[in-house]
Amino acid sequence: MHSSVETLNQIIESGKTKVSMPCGKLLALGILAGIFISVGAAASNTVSSTIENPALARLLSSLVFPAGLIMVVMAGSELFTGNNLIMIGALQKQIPIGGMLRNWAVVYLGNLLGSLFTAFLIAVxxxxxxxxxxxxVTTIRTAAAKCALGIPQAFVLGxxxxxxxxxxxxxxxxxxxxxGKIAALYLPILVFVLCGFEHSVANMYFIPAGLLAAADPGYAQAALSSGVSFDSLxxxxxxxxxxxxxxGNLAxxxxxxSCFYWYSYRR
Known part of the structure; x- marks a missing residue:
């Protein structure tokens, strides 16, 4: 296992590579990451869809959802939330602020496009x-619950x-x-899903998928028959x-x- 200082040096070098990528490549890898996260999100909705016990349903979802981030990291794509670690290189003055912001903007757009595309494919x-x-029904319920969150709550959960x-x-x-990398990814992601925290890229799938499902009269009626209120959706x-x-994710x-680890292990 690498030391903390070695780890931060690797993150900085990785960040340099990320900010130097052409926009087209960043966008393509961002789209792929959006697809991977969305597939994990769709699987988490599916696995819990027939479970009446909410705690058990949440547990099953949390066991499945990490597959999305594992695919993102192990297959080498670009995710906005993970790329927030580029800030470490910027604080170390080895990565320009403009390059970091460009990376975040392009990757965020790519993640959004990939998530919307996956939501459309799932719907059709x-x-x-x-x-x-x-x-x-579960897709509608999940999206409605997210849309019902107040701004401060959504921010803190982010x-x-x-x-x-x-x-x-x-x-x-x-x-x-x-x-080791897969294990490192799996447990923290399981915890965030289990606790109901909010991930922007996952929500790029959850909410559009819920909107598309609710627009189908048959699905909408099934949701109402199951006691799901989706006025907030x-x-x-x-x-x-x-x-x-x-x-919230950015904060x-x-x-x-990024700031605390940089402060603790900066050279």
Missing amino acids: SGQLNLFGSQAA ILCNILVCVAVLMTYRAVSAT TVMNGLKNLISVSL GGAGLV
């Missing part, structure tokens, strides 16, 4: 028909989420083997959630994890 594929449309995501990514730099509430959670990843 019939995947939401699983278990008598209970997959659709902070907590990206503390765990960035710590997970940071630990992959400490690990030497592929098995609107485009405006979805945007409010996404902005609040994204800023947790770039503001807390």
